[in-house]
Amino acid sequence: MATNRTDYEPAAIEPHWQQYWESQKTFRAPDDADKPKYYVLDMFPYPSGAGLHIGHPEGYTASDILARYKRARGFNVLHPMGWDAFGLPTEQYAIQTGTHPTVTNARNIENFRGQIKRLGFSYDWDREIDTTDPDYYRWTQWIFLQLFKRGLAYVDERPVWWCPELKTVLANEEVIDGRSERGNHPVERRNLRQWVLRITAYADRLLEDLKGLDWPDSTKRQQEAWIGRSEGAEIEFPIAGDTEESLRVYTTRPDTLFGATYMVIAPEHPAVNKIVTAENRDAVDAYVRKAAQKSDLERTDLAKEKTGVFTGAYAINPVNDQKIPVWVADYVLVSYGTGAIMAVPAHDDRDHEFATEFSIPILQVIENQDLPEAERADLPYTGPGVLINSGAFSGLPSDEAARRITGTLAERNLGRPSVQYRLRDWLFSRQRFWGEPFPIVWLPAQDYDKLDADLRPEEPVRYTADGREWYAAPIAESALPLTLPEVESYQPSGTGESPLANVKEWVDVWYNARTGQTVPATDPRPEGDHWLAARRETNTMPQWAGSCWYHLRYLDPRNQDHLVSPERFQYWGVPDYYIGGAEHAVLHLLYARFWHKFLYDLGVVTEPEPYKKLFHQGIILGEDGEKMSKSRGNVVNPDTIIEEHGADALRAYLMFLGPLEAMKPWKSQGIEGITRFLKKVWRELIDREGNRQSRITDAPETDTETLRLLHETIKKVGEDIEALRLNTAISQMMIFVNHLQKTDTFSLETGKTFVRLLAPFCPHLAEELWERLGETPSVCYAPWPEYDPARLETETVKVVFQVNGKYRGDAQVPKAADQDTVLAAAKDQPRVATHLDGKTIRKVIYVPGKILNIVASP
RNA sequence: GCCCGGAUGGCGGAAUGGUAGACGCUGCGGACUUAAAAUCCGUUCCUUGCAAAAGGGUGAGGGUUCGAGUCCCUCUCCGGGCACCA
Numbered sequence: 043m044a045t046n047r048t049d050y051e052p053a054a055i056e057p058h059w060q061q062y063w064e065s066q067k068t069f070r071a072p073d074d075a076d077k078p079k080y081y082v083l084d085m086f087p088y089p090s091g092a093g094l095h096i097g098h099p100e101g102y103t104a105s106d107i108l109a110r111y112k113r114a115r116g117f118n119v120l121h122p123m124g125w126d127a128f129g130l131p132t133e134q135y136a137i138q139t140g141t142h143p144t145v146t147n148a149r150n151i152e153n154f155r156g157q158i159k160r161l162g163f164s165y166d167w168d169r170e171i172d173t174t175d176p177d178y179y180r181w182t183q184w185i186f187l188q189l190f191k192r193g194l195a196y197v198d199e200r201p202v203w204w205c206p207e208l209k210t211v212l213a214n215e216e217v218i219d220g221r222s223e224r225g226n227h228p229v230e231r232r233n234l235r236q237w238v239l240r241i242t243a244y245a246d247r248l249l250e251d252l253k254g255l256d257w258p259d260s261t262k263r264q265q266e267a268w269i270g271r272s273e274g275a276e277i278e279f280p281i282a283g284d285t286e287e288s289l290r291v292y293t294t295r296p297d298t299l300f301g302a303t304y305m306v307i308a309p310e311h312p313a314v315n316k317i318v319t320a321e322n323r324d325a326v327d328a329y330v331r332k333a334a335q336k337s338d339l340e341r342t343d344l345a346k347e348k349t350g351v352f353t354g355a356y357a358i359n360p361v362n363d364q365k366i367p368v369w370v371a372d373y374v375l376v377s378y379g380t381g382a383i384m385a386v387p388a389h390d391d392r393d394h395e396f397a398t399e400f401s402i403p404i405l406q407v408i409e410n411q412d413l414p415e416a417e418r419a420d421l422p423y424t425g426p427g428v429l430i431n432s433g434a435f436s437g438l439p440s441d442e443a444a445r446r447i448t449g450t451l452a453e454r455n456l457g458r459p460s461v462q463y464r465l466r467d468w469l470f471s472r473q474r475f476w477g478e479p480f481p482i483v484w485l486p487a488q489d490y491d492k493l494d495a496d497l498r499p500e501e502p503v504r505y506t507a508d509g510r511e512w513y514a515a516p517i518a519e520s521a522l523p524l525t526l527p528e529v530e531s532y533q534p535s536g537t538g539e540s541p542l543a544n545v546k547e548w549v550d551v552w553y554n555a556r557t558g559q560t561v562p563a564t565d566p567r568p569e570g571d572h573w574l575a576a577r578r579e580t581n582t583m584p585q586w587a588g589s590c591w592y593h594l595r596y597l598d599p600r601n602q603d604h605l606v607s608p609e610r611f612q613y614w615g616v617p618d619y620y621i622g623g624a625e626h627a628v629l630h631l632l633y634a635r636f637w638h639k640f641l642y643d644l645g646v647v648t649e650p651e652p653y654k655k656l657f658h659q660g661i662i663l664g665e666d667g668e669k670m671s672k673s674r675g676n677v678v679n680p681d682t683i684i685e686e687h688g689a690d691a692l693r694a695y696l697m698f699l700g701p702l703e704a705m706k707p708w709k710s711q712g713i714e715g716i717t718r719f720l721k722k723v724w725r726e727l728i729d730r731e732g733n734r735q736s737r738i739t740d741a742p743e744t745d746t747e748t749l750r751l752l753h754e755t756i757k758k759v760g761e762d763i764e765a766l767r768l769n770t771a772i773s774q775m776m777i778f779v780n781h782l783q784k785t786d787t788f789s790l791e792t793g794k795t796f797v798r799l800l801a802p803f804c805p806h807l808a809e810e811l812w813e814r815l816g817e818t819p820s821v822c823y824a825p826w827p828e829y830d831p832a833r834l835e836t837e838t839v840k841v842v843f844q845v846n847g848k849y850r851g852d853a854q855v856p857k858a859a860d861q862d863t864v865l866a867a868a869k870d871q872p873r874v875a876t877h878l879d880g881k882t883i884r885k886v887i888y889v890p891g892k893i894l895n896i897v898a899s900p
Numbered sequence: 901g902c903c904c905g906g907a908u909g910g911c912g913g914a915a916u917g918g919u920a921g922a923c924g925c926u927g928c929g930g931a932c933u934u935a936a937a938a939u940c941c942g943u944u945c946c947u948u949g950c951a952a953a954a955g956g957g958u959g960a961g962g963g964u965u966c967g968a969g970u971c972c973c974u975c976u977c978c979g980g981g982c983a984c985c986a
Binding site: 259260263264267268270272274291292293294295306348372373374375377378379382383384385386390391392393395462463464624627628698699700701704705706707709711712713714715716718719721722725769770772773774775776777780783840842843844846847848849851852873884885886887889892893895896897 | 901905918922923924939965985
């Protein structure tokens with residue numbers, strides 16, 4: 043079965059074993075195995091036209107090593123791969139060339155799959171999934187329907203990020219510094235009707251459950267910051283004069299309420315129009331218009347001066363009945379808190395800047411008495427302290443004052459404790475063709491009344507356009523998947539509508555108000571008055587949708603009745619290890635947690651978190667130390683490396699570069715060292731005729747040093763794999779092979795043990811050697827070697843001698859030697875003696891088996 | 901501005917508070933060869949020294965300790981995240 047090559051020729055042995063694994067289905071993960079399960083998940087790739095990037099095999103090799111190791115450890119390992127294939131590049135290619143995205147997608151997947159297979163990863167290809175496959179997105183749509191029914195999906199006309207270049211709206215998470223995350227195009231605000239998912243309903247749980255996750259700290263912190271929980275109070279400020287109006291503000295510092303010398307409301311705040319006085323209206327209107335035109339980049343640019351206008355209105359401070367002016371300023375965001383603030387210039391940097399700019403009084407109400415007298419009046423001061431100028435509350439520490447002021451206001455129904463989140467609801471619709479269609483139709487108001495109760499969401503979802511009200515109604519679950527129609531043009535309209543809106547024969551349907559079934563409007567209307575004329579939703583879902591739950595579909599990829607069957611989930615559960623890039627820290631990883639928690643609430647899964655253990659592989663830079671990019675011409679193509687050095691060498695080298703999580707540059711010369719190592723492994727085991735080396739004996743290993751090093755290597759490689767310290771695992775294997783090279787003879791058992799250690803890293807070579815050493819394939823299921831702790835022990839140990847902390851020699855001493863014996867041995871050494879000469883020993887520190895430090899002074 | 905992470909030879913990196921530089925790359929010297937490739941051996945932190953050895957050395961400065969790359973404080977630089985969220 044092994045190849046007949048006499049030399050190490052990866053180009054011959056790698057395809058051979060890849061075919062073997064494929065034909066034998068070596069990595070098929072049975073669902074009914076009588077073994078403990080282990081689920082290793084990779085972040086699945088977007089199959090771009092550019093093919094595999096070197097960053098893909100980095101993470102995938104690490105997970106593959108873990109998967110193969112766990113298999114050898116007796117686990118039934120689930121290690122799947124699939125395609126996150128909806129997305130803009132494929133659609134843009136379709137726009138440019140007219141090629142249907144399905145065609146491009148199939149071609150790209152074909153290419154990716156081939157590249158991945160050439161790397162020898164141990165995926166169970168029977169479980170391959172593709173988010174654009176109707177059998178897959180049927181369940182994405184199904185989950186959406188459940189969200190819809192439970193009131194977690196709604197439409198909202200709201201200012202959203204619109205990217206003129208991409209001709210679509212983007213989520214907050216997809217906008218970085220006023221530019222699109224994908225493509226780096228400028229974005230602007232537009233008011234559009236959008237689907238939104240109520241992720242904020244899960245904010246507290248998403249935050250709370252982070253604590254129990256075994257994730258990189260930085261990623262947890264990023265999610266924590268993104269959710270941005272803050273505790274404070276909402277306070278009611280009545281508007282002065284003949285009006286019932288009042289402004290509600292949110293503040294984290296109710297203790298500074300006496301220092302509020304003005305208020306600010308956001309330009310978009312609905313109260314602006316109601317409170318503005320006649321003489322100020324023109325100026326306010328102009329300001330509001332201007333603010334609306336500003337991009338958020340302009341609005342959030344810290345360097346710029348604060349702007350705002352006075353509304354002419356005054357509000358009453360509920361604690362002291364002071365009249366304070368109400369301003370409109372764009373430094374207050376309508377989308378956070380209540381869209382209005384009480385401004386305390388003495389104790390807030392931003393308010394201080396604004397008050398200084400517009401000559402508004404600044405009143406200190408907090409004093410930090412830990413500061414020297416001279417500095418206590420330095421403003422703004424934003425820390426805690428003791429209240430001053432605050433009526434009955436003066437003299438209280440700020441934290442206690444905050445509680446008492448909130449309590450007093452609550453009694454008068456003018457305030458209450460409040461928790462706010464920075465997290466906004468998730469903007470979930472895109473004006474694109476290449477995405478999951480929403481399983482939703484729109485009905486006019488009068489028809490919505492005819493809708494069966496079972497089809498109605500908890501709260502009606504509706505919007506108004508051209509004076510008519512439209513209501514959302516769900517398509518029957520049994521009618522899923524709702525597939526994408528054929529279209530003639532993929533060009534977005536640019537008006538905020540998807541290309542699907544142009545496909546009349548798809549959009550217009552007869553909708554059954556009892557069952558949710560639809561038939562095309564081009565067909566005759568079916569019998570019965572419960573068949574209503576309806577329009578399909580023409581937006582599609584964002585790319586994140588499919589990846590929110592893919593970890594579940596791998597468990598049961600062909601199930602036609604369930605997203606995942608309870609039995610399959612019962613056995614496989616959620617991934618034990620999830621490996622992927624840190625760039626998804628808040629996007630995919632937050633969305634997926636949200637959907638998974640929702641599925642948990644539905645009872646589809648019985649675990650509240652999808653990814654218990656997460657690891658981010660670091661970025662591999664180009665040889666010049668810069669990020670790889672086509673324009674720099676420093677891109678390393680995995681295919682080229684495989685041709686020159688083989689997949690095993692590429693895998694091992696990627697792991698050997700440095701710590702998996704670190705950002706590190708690629709060096710073409712470095713891979714030579716790995717190639718040399720693999721050739722050396724071959725040569726130590728195989729002679730020139732391709733047979734087992736004659737110096738390998740059948741007898742048990744007798745050389746104690748070989749045995750000790752072998753067991754040390756078993757221990758280190760195993761422990762390092764568990765911790766994904768794969769670079770040092772490879773170092774240890776190199777040390778071992780260097781040792782074998784120096785021995786005259788070693789046993790067959792020693793050789794076979796080493797091959798098993800090498801197998802997760804370089805599986806092709808390991809299979810080949812395994813068979814040539816007389817075993818039958820596959821090495822993948824050969825049990826992982828156990829190390830014998832007794833073999834690691836030596837009779838004597840090396841103790842380092844130090845005088846005053848400096849190395850002055852060492853000696854092998856019996857393990858149980860006591861301090862006096864070792865001290866005597868040390869003193870015997872001339873080098874130690876020299877440094878003790880003329881000195882008195884003040885102290886001796888002896889760490890058995892490690893070190894003997896003699897502290898001596900004249 | 902705030903919050904993280906990092907800084908070790910010519911390079912990638914290794915080191916439960918216990919000989920800093922494992923392993924690999926590169927360079928240099930040598931062996932084998934007609935020659936080359938491949939392979940093997942030696943050497944490769946700096947200074948002094950023929951050597952033995954001595955001194956210095958993990959971004960900078962201080963501290964804790966018998967002993968610090970590792971722990972603590974201050975600072976510099978680099979990378980990442982957040983950034984008017986009241």
